[in-house]
Amino acid sequence: MIMAIIVQKFGGTSVADAKKIRRAAKRVIKTVENGFGVVVVASARGKQTDQLVADALELNPNPPKREMDQLLSTGEQQSVSLFAMALDAMGYDAISFTGSQIRMMTDSVHTKARIKSIDAERIHKQLDQGRIVIVAGFQGIDEHENITTLGRGGSDTTAVALAAALGAEQCEIYTDVDGIYTADPRIFKEAVKMDQISYDEILEMASLGAGVMHPRAVEFGKKYDVKIHVRSSSEQTEGTIITHEVPQMEGVVVSGATIQKDMAKIGLVGVDNIPGNAAKVFAHLAKAKVIVNDIVQTELSAEKANLSFMVDISDLAAAREAVEQIQDDVHCERIFVRDDIAEVSVVGVGMRSHYGVAEKMFSALAKAQINIDSITTSEIRISCAVDEDQAEKALEAVCVAFELDKPAKQRGS
């Protein structure tokens, strides 16, 4: 008999202390009692990782990355053994594994390694023996047995990758929110939880700063067709399913709206409008390791063009320095910087087949007396840069216009 498998991932806050580990263990047991084989992925307990980082920095302001991985991976190893002990105490047979023990093979890029392969066989064997398997998230090993870590959102990626390798029914991500909302409920209080959302939409939203799932984990899910269920670790309610686009999703014009602050815009006014000049600017920015978004180029005349782009505020100084170095080279007349802007975006796969979405958004902003600095779009997204101090008001206006305070089924066309 082949048993259906569910992967359940518990983050650091969900395993922070004995009480929370027990609560998480009970969730696992419930799923086992429902007849599933369960593989748990656990992160390091609460503040453990921060403490280890502090210990490291006390000895070395710039610790070697290999040693940092060797150090930090102990946090998850502790969580998984403690989790297995909790299950044992409740009368369930459990076994914990490190990344090394399940041959979670990665490349050798310490602190942000990428998964290459997993030995699903060892886990299947344990499940077949009726055991609950607990796997350390965030970590792997390279071909030389060096311990690697996967970087931010690493445990999510471990969980989704395991679900893919094991052919699991579902990958459940337990977190301190009960699902993914149409907008950040701290800003738009009437936001509602989505039942489901497509990989592409969540990827757009994640890149726009909605921090529920790490994009790498979602990309993995998309690539290997893993159904991801984001749900609450404290409540029993259903959360939000991230899955492939289904026809009914197209009926929903806009799935969610986001707000992204801490951004800055840099404009190069009056650049010579000749081939290769834009390439020169962005090559120079890349060399300065600045990540650039929302590039817009417009012609001023046959000879001159304007070029603008957005950067994270933390990259602003480096970006400004880089463009100043290249200014004369591209005959740029003037550089301007805005560090007081935010971006409000709407996302939805339904945009592909609906007209008037952009117009509806612009009207909503206009009605709320909000000036639009610039607009960028993708196939399933429209973003407007606005004054930072109007950002919340802008989000609310957009949410109301697209009825994001109602479940998808109850919205008008």
Next chain:
Amino acid sequence: MIMAIIVQKFGGTSVADAKKIRRAAKRVIKTVENGFGVVVVASARGKQTDQLVADALELNPNPPKREMDQLLSTGEQQSVSLFAMALDAMGYDAISFTGSQIRMMTDSVHTKARIKSIDAERIHKQLDQGRIVIVAGFQGIDEHENITTLGRGGSDTTAVALAAALGAEQCEIYTDVDGIYTADPRIFKEAVKMDQISYDEILEMASLGAGVMHPRAVEFGKKYDVKIHVRSSSEQTEGTIITHEVPQMEGVVVSGATIQKDMAKIGLVGVDNIPGNAAKVFAHLAKAKVIVNDIVQTELSAEKANLSFMVDISDLAAAREAVEQIQDDVHCERIFVRDDIAEVSVVGVGMRSHYGVAEKMFSALAKAQINIDSITTSEIRISCAVDEDQAEKALEAVCVAFELDKPAKQRGS
């Protein structure tokens, strides 16, 4: 060029915090600067292991041993990565390894595994590249990649085993005492540090409760001819070398004296003096998992004999219950128990070639008005059980008699 290798082991107190790790790292660097290849073995930091044990017990009063090993091994893994970071900060190239990474293969007896083999090749390669190698003590893996731990004194054993596998010049054990003394200086203040001592002597002393080196580590050293140097982690002085017996050791009649408290004696009076009765008693004690020492049997008559032995005080209840169960079976007339005794012992390989050692000991005790309850001897040891409240006085009398307040060379015959 083949470089001479030194293994340096730092215990939990020697790596307890950043300051101590730096101090230990400086010791290592000094040895590197003297032209040696250095392999460091580190234990878990200070109270880390205790904390992890407490975390485990909070979740499970009887945690599965495999998971306990998985949990506790993180303590050493943290120490070694931090140690490598400290060396890196001081400008030295270092790399840390877990037991798994150097294929420290053990059997599968979790919490007290025994080492089967080590992959010295990986360490040699790193040393050849000019790196300092830091190895996690106390831990290994079994053939299924399960993490194992070596039990008490495990890091000492790791260090000595590594020194053997690498063909090291010396295995240095850094500790909070500056060497091994002729007697416990807390009791006999005039005790002096020994320059050297043989494996057999330290093994006798360790089994008598002198807690400097764990017997398993010493046995490993004896088997593979590893010179062990026990020395201070805070001072620069030479410590005590544990090595094979050399002719000059025979000139020293008694190397050290020990006192062992927390013991109890159980006597079976008037047991039927027939073959197999003693075997019955001790088989029954073994079944009760009681460790028995200093067995003495004496004939009372052709038909009856007395049988007595010593146990650790913590085993007394179990031992008493076991002998009571077997009492009728061996026709024992009476059982007596003494829980107020201690054992004072002298140890020395020189005893093999010297007469009068026992007499000198008994005279010293007699002169000090100390009654001897019973006497047991081995080839290089004489032990006398005495009243517990006279134990310190007895040790002092023996130490004075054998001039253990003087360096070996300055003693009389």
